[in-house]
Amino acid sequence: MRGATHTRAIGAGRHRPHALMQHWRRLRRDQLGVFGLVLVVLMVGSAILAPWIVPYDHTELMTGGRLAAPTWDHPLGTDQLGRDVFSRLVMGGRVALQVALAALTAALSAGLVLGLIAGFGPRWLDSGMLLVLDAVRAFPVVIFALAVVTLLGPSLWTIVLVVAITSVPIYARIVRTQTQSLRNNEFIQAERALGAGTPRILAIHIMPNVIGPLLILASMDVPLVITMEAGLSFLGMGVQPPTPSWGTILNDGFNHISNSPWPVIAGGIPIILTTLGFTFLGEALRDIFDPKLRKDV
Amino acid sequence: MWFFLARRLGLAAAIVVLAVTLLYLMIHAVPGDPASIILGPRATPELKAALRAEMGLDQPLPLQIAGFFWDLLHGDLGYDVFSDRPVSQIVFERLPHTITLILTSIAWAAVIGIPLGCYSAIRRNTLIDKITGVLSVSTIAIPSFVMALYALLLFAVTLNWLPAIGVGEGFLGRLTHLVLPAFAVGISWVGYMARIVRASMLEVLGENHVRMVRAFGMPERRIITHYALPIAIMPTVTLIGVGMAHLLSAAVFAETVFARPGVGSLIVDAVDARNYPVVMGCVLVTTGLFVIATTLADIINGLLDPRTRESL
Numbered sequence: 001m002r003g004a005t006h007t008r009a010i011g012a013g014r015h016r017p018h019a020l021m022q023h024w025r026r027l028r029r030d031q032l033g034v035f036g037l038v039l040v041v042l043m044v045g046s047a048i049l050a051p052w053i054v055p056y057d058h059t060e061l062m063t064g065g066r067l068a069a070p071t072w073d074h075p076l077g078t079d080q081l082g083r084d085v086f087s088r089l090v091m092g093g094r095v096a097l098q099v100a101l102a103a104l105t106a107a108l109s110a111g112l113v114l115g116l117i118a119g120f121g122p123r124w125l126d127s128g129m130l131l132v133l134d135a136v137r138a139f140p141v142v143i144f145a146l147a148v149v150t151l152l153g154p155s156l157w158t159i160v161l162v163v164a165i166t167s168v169p170i171y172a173r174i175v176r177t178q179t180q181s182l183r184n185n186e187f188i189q190a191e192r193a194l195g196a197g198t199p200r201i202l203a204i205h206i207m208p209n210v211i212g213p214l215l216i217l218a219s220m221d222v223p224l225v226i227t228m229e230a231g232l233s234f235l236g237m238g239v240q241p242p243t244p245s246w247g248t249i250l251n252d253g254f255n256h257i258s259n260s261p262w263p264v265i266a267g268g269i270p271i272i273l274t275t276l277g278f279t280f281l282g283e284a285l286r287d288i289f290d291p292k293l294r295k296d297v
Numbered sequence: 298m299w300f301f302l303a304r305r306l307g308l309a310a311a312i313v314v315l316a317v318t319l320l321y322l323m324i325h326a327v328p329g330d331p332a333s334i335i336l337g338p339r340a341t342p343e344l345k346a347a348l349r350a351e352m353g354l355d356q357p358l359p360l361q362i363a364g365f366f367w368d369l370l371h372g373d374l375g376y377d378v379f380s381d382r383p384v385s386q387i388v389f390e391r392l393p394h395t396i397t398l399i400l401t402s403i404a405w406a407a408v409i410g411i412p413l414g415c416y417s418a419i420r421r422n423t424l425i426d427k428i429t430g431v432l433s434v435s436t437i438a439i440p441s442f443v444m445a446l447y448a449l450l451l452f453a454v455t456l457n458w459l460p461a462i463g464v465g466e467g468f469l470g471r472l473t474h475l476v477l478p479a480f481a482v483g484i485s486w487v488g489y490m491a492r493i494v495r496a497s498m499l500e501v502l503g504e505n506h507v508r509m510v511r512a513f514g515m516p517e518r519r520i521i522t523h524y525a526l527p528i529a530i531m532p533t534v535t536l537i538g539v540g541m542a543h544l545l546s547a548a549v550f551a552e553t554v555f556a557r558p559g560v561g562s563l564i565v566d567a568v569d570a571r572n573y574p575v576v577m578g579c580v581l582v583t584t585g586l587f588v589i590a591t592t593l594a595d596i597i598n599g600l601l602d603p604r605t606r607e608s609l
Contacts, residue, residue: 032431134308135315139584142546146568147580151324227440231550234442235565254446254554261450268443279438 026288033284039277043270047093054087058244069262076266079249080256085266088244093270095245099156100225103163104218111168112214115175116202120183126176133169141166142231149237156239159232163225171214178210216289220282223275230271246271301599301606309592316584317369320577321362374581375574384578388560392582394464395559398551399544401475402483403537410490411533415526417491418498429495433488442550445481449554452477462556478551482544493536498529531601538594541587 027033046053068078076085118129139147145162152158182188183206191201226246232238233247234254241248246267253263349355356364368375374384417426453461465474501507502525510524511517549561556562560579567575599606 131311131315132319135312135319138312138316138588139320139580140542140545140587142549143564143580143583146549146564147320147576148323150568150571150573150576223438231440231442234550235553237565237568250443250446257450257454261455264446264450268447271443272439275438275440276435279434283434 036280077262106164107167111171115172119176119179374578406483406486410487414491414494436488441547541590
């Protein structure tokens with residue numbers, strides 16, 4: 001453990017290209033990982049290129065009728081207002097990705113700062129922060145989210161806020177543990193003997209060692225965030241119409257489920273493919289970079 | 298042991314106190330005061346002032362929080378103006394349906410998931426083990442509300458085999474109404490259980506006491522059921538405790554999709570109606586349930602395995 005962190009901290013810059021090639025070769029051998037990568041690339045690609053991919057405008061009402069079954073013109077049918085479901089799903093991917101990016105960036109930065117403080121600070125501060133973090137984790141996530149929605153009103157940013165708050169404790173805890181195991185290392189002591197201040201030690205010596213595992217964990221949390229966004233939007237507590245979200249599309253389909261099965265069938269597919277893609281890729285990445293991260297669950 | 302118990306219970310109490318305080322502070326950090334939110338936009342200033350006084354909002358914050366705890370200790374979760382009933386009555390009326398759903402889901406998931414995990418561990422790296430592995434990860438990844446919707450569509454709407462709405466009457470009715478929601482909530486738990494039992498089983502099978510009974514010529518079947526499984530099953534206790542939060546969250550969706558009158562659908566309806574006291578009542582009760590579940594899991598683990606008592 002100690003040796004490994006040493007080499008990573010010192011030689012990180014020099015051996016990068018070579019190490020990356022090795023990781024890529026190992027990933028290619030993991031069939032599920034490659035499958036996950038393909039799904040993730042498809043999802044991210046279609047989200048970025050969405051305006052150029054969609055055959056119709058996602059708000060345009062079609063002449064072909066409402067709740068129509070799939071045809072060549074509308075590969076996934078139309079919804080209760082007669083809008084093209086495929087176009088809406090592609091645009092919904094943008095919303096899902098946007099929420100995931102914003103929420104995870106916020107949670108990562110906050111978790112990193114709090115974890116560094118708890119791991120490097122005095123013991124009383126550490127214990128106090130741990131208790132507060134545990135208290136935040138005592139709320140069941142969806143129910144906490146619903147409480148916040150009642151207070152702030154439903155919107156995309158409420159979801160981002162909720163996801164960030166509920167994921168911070170997990171990240172902060174990991175950063176804290178890693179920081180504590182690093183803080184008594186010789187290279188940190190040497191640095192301190194040379195006169196480096198705490199901010200410098202944290203920023204230059206501790207953070208690079210902590211951020212790698214953190215990023216892998218965050219990539220494994222993408223499906224959770226996407227599920228959260230779709231789930232809250234499905235309940236009508238998330239992204240509001242007319243913005244298309246996978247959850248609101250499912251909700252529309254659910255309300256008309258006795259008339260047509262197609263919107264529900266179509267609405268579930270991108271959620272399933274995206275969560276599977278990120279999960280398979282995340283597991284493969286974790287096995288390659290850091291087998292120790294294997295969570296029990 | 299007593300020291301461990303006291304420490305664990307103390308920690309649980311501290312977490313509940315902090316969580317409730319955080320919730321209270323959160324409510325009050327929001328712009329606009331609760332009185333005007335509860336009364337709606339057409340309330341007169343006099344009405345608001347009266348309600349503020351009644352809710353104790355005119356007192357200093359620490360006093361308010363103390364009062365809040367005092368009421369909680371007396372089982373008073375506030376009053377619902379819409380239905381003209383105490384919140385605790387409304388929530389505890391719905392709670393049994395949610396608990397039935399959660400326990401049924403966990404039970405069927407354990408009955409299938411634990412043997413599956415055992416089998417995978419014993420027949421490691423066979424085709425069945427690999428298929429189980431991929432299926433476990435997939436069921437964990439796919440959101441429960443998508444499962445619920447697909448199950449509703451297939452078995453209730455299209456095939457019409459099972460009822461889709463409500464909790465049903467009589468034993469058989471209740472049972473048939475439980476099938477689809479329990480499937481949706483439990484399916485990912487088959488994956489969780491299979492995964493964790495497989496991992497801990499592999500670990501246990503390599504340990505000395507198992508190797509010893511094998512050297513004595515004990516039949517493999519008996520080694521698994523009598524010597525390995527009782528130890529390998531322990532992590533699932535922690536898993537269920539921590540997973541209580543997932544289960545409660547999944548129940549929110551299952552109850553909404555299948556129109557079950559549980560706490561989950563109650564909170565969704567309350568959020569829709571902006572029924573503030575009921576939302577907070579639901580949050581408090583489910584949070585309490587979750588803390589109780591994790592505490593119980595830790596205590597059971599401490600009883601079964603003295604080593605875990607120290608890691609607190």
